[in-house]
Amino acid sequence: MSELLQYILSSGEQFRRARIxxxxxxxxxxxxxxxxxxxxxxxxxxNALRQAAKAGLIPAPGNSRDTLxxxxxxxxxxxxxxxxxxxxxxLGTVIVGNIAQVRSDLSxxxxxxxxxxxxxxxxxxxxxxxESPTSVYNRKWAIRPWWLVSWxxxxxxxxxxxxxxxxxxxxxxxxxxxxxxxxxxxxxxxxGRTNLVDRIYPKHIFAREVSKALGMQSDLTxxxxxxxxxxxxxxxxxxxYDDLAVKFKSAGEPLSQLTAEDRTVASLKSLIADLNLxxxxxxxxxxxxxxxxxxxxxxxxxxxxxAALKSKKAAExxxxxxxxxxxxxxxxYGKIEQAADQVALIRVMEAxxxxxxxxxxxxxxxxxVEDVVDGLRDEMDKVDEIGQVMEEAGRGENAVDExxxxxxxxxxxxxxxxxxxxxxxxxxxxxxxxxxxxxPPEALIGPIKEQPEDPVVAAQSQASHNxxxxxxxxxxxxxxxxxxxxxxxANS
Numbered sequence: 001m002s003e004l005l006q007y008i009l010s011s012g013e014q015f016r017r018a019r020i021x022x023x024x025x026x027x028x029x030x031x032x033x034x035x036x037x038x039x040x041x042x043x044x045x046x047n048a049l050r051q052a053a054k055a056g057l058i059p060a061p062g063n064s065r066d067t068l069x070x071x072x073x074x075x076x077x078x079x080x081x082x083x084x085x086x087x088x089x090x091l092g093t094v095i096v097g098n099i100a101q102v103r104s105d106l107s108x109x110x111x112x113x114x115x116x117x118x119x120x121x122x123x124x125x126x127x128x129x130x131e132s133p134t135s136v137y138n139r140k141w142a143i144r145p146w147w148l149v150s151w152x153x154x155x156x157x158x159x160x161x162x163x164x165x166x167x168x169x170x171x172x173x174x175x176x177x178x179x180x181x182x183x184x185x186x187x188x189x190x191x192g193r194t195n196l197v198d199r200i201y202p203k204h205i206f207a208r209e210v211s212k213a214l215g216m217q218s219d220l221t222x223x224x225x226x227x228x229x230x231x232x233x234x235x236x237x238x239x240x241y242d243d244l245a246v247k248f249k250s251a252g253e254p255l256s257q258l259t260a261e262d263r264t265v266a267s268l269k270s271l272i273a274d275l276n277l278x279x280x281x282x283x284x285x286x287x288x289x290x291x292x293x294x295x296x297x298x299x300x301x302x303x304x305x306x307a308a309l310k311s312k313k314a315a316e317x318x319x320x321x322x323x324x325x326x327x328x329x330x331x332x333y334g335k336i337e338q339a340a341d342q343v344a345l346i347r348v349m350e351a352x353x354x355x356x357x358x359x360x361x362x363x364x365x366x367x368x369v370e371d372v373v374d375g376l377r378d379e380m381d382k383v384d385e386i387g388q389v390m391e392e393a394g395r396g397e398n399a400v401d402e403x404x405x406x407x408x409x410x411x412x413x414x415x416x417x418x419x420x421x422x423x424x425x426x427x428x429x430x431x432x433x434x435x436x437x438x439x440p441p442e443a444l445i446g447p448i449k450e451q452p453e454d455p456v457v458a459a460q461s462q463a464s465h466n467x468x469x470x471x472x473x474x475x476x477x478x479x480x481x482x483x484x485x486x487x488x489x490a491n492s
Contacts, residue, residue, distance in 0.1 A: 002079040004057045014044035027090035045094040068178050068224040073170035091168050123173040135235045179231050189213040190248045196340040199248040202270040206246040268333050275326040282319040
């Protein structure tokens, strides 16, 4: 079992064992009897071939395997042949018949049917894809003579007869869906490069960039690279190219054709890449000659050691020259980058100048601005003057006697104070009345009887009274004398 067949059989439910007899049978018989089954089998083969090509499993001469193209012929049929089910009898119907059916559908006038036919276009002959001036998304895709022949053969059933014989024409077809996916990845990688110099490449270096964008370990094949360039230039409009250079357009800018300056930049990049390769090779050679000289010395072979050292010295001189040349070229390249940045900056400044000029024209210049400001100030002063006049007029018509207002205010304050004092007096009388009502009447508690005084207490009280009287009598003459002395002193 071939690697291709093993991959397809393990690809999923579409090629499960129960469906394989139907997939390997003559599908032309299902077209009228079982349209749903016919469509399902066609779709299964299309997806399987597309994924197998993307994985690099489609047989091709040599070691190169295309991922964006499909090669048909005896090699493909042999790779899909099994002992149990034989050859697939309907690959011609899947590939060539699909193209003929698409062209037949595109000949109808209904736009809905035309859109559906465009969506169904999976395989396009490689020659027609590269030579057509119109996009594959254009409804007016040119009808090639080959397609007319294939459509005629399809209508006559000759493709089905070839399929029944297990034959498949030898040709190359572009797998549109694979090209679309790969192009989206390349565009995503290149979008962030805004400097003009960074967007210009020699063709062989751009091929490496495409391979890196697709995550491939090896470079893209020549066939796939041509298909990718054509699709990006014609159908996506994101680059321009010729035999030497490729220029990717910047986001937001129209695509321009390659110029002599662009080709010069591409040549510089190519020269820098070549010099770096030479430096790597010379470094490896110098190391190898040094090891060879050491081995010759150990082997006591003076002649071989001297020859190796001479070659090493010559290689070192060449390496030094290459480094000097690389430095000069990189210096020139750096100046070009700087100049490209300056050009972009000048363009932005020029555009900004135009914008400012238009805005200033709308403003009318400094004199017009001054006139507007002066006029605004005058009008604001007029508003203030009108307000003052109206305020003075209001004061004349509605003059108020300030003295009368003060008298009325004093009367209101006096009235308020009088009412507050009367209220407080009333509250005081009410509280006194409540206290009087709270005293116990004599009728309830009876007259207060005098208690007989204790003779001892009475004697002590009388003694205290007598002592107090004597003290007062002694103090009286002295106070009189003092008063007399004070009077005499006052008179003198």
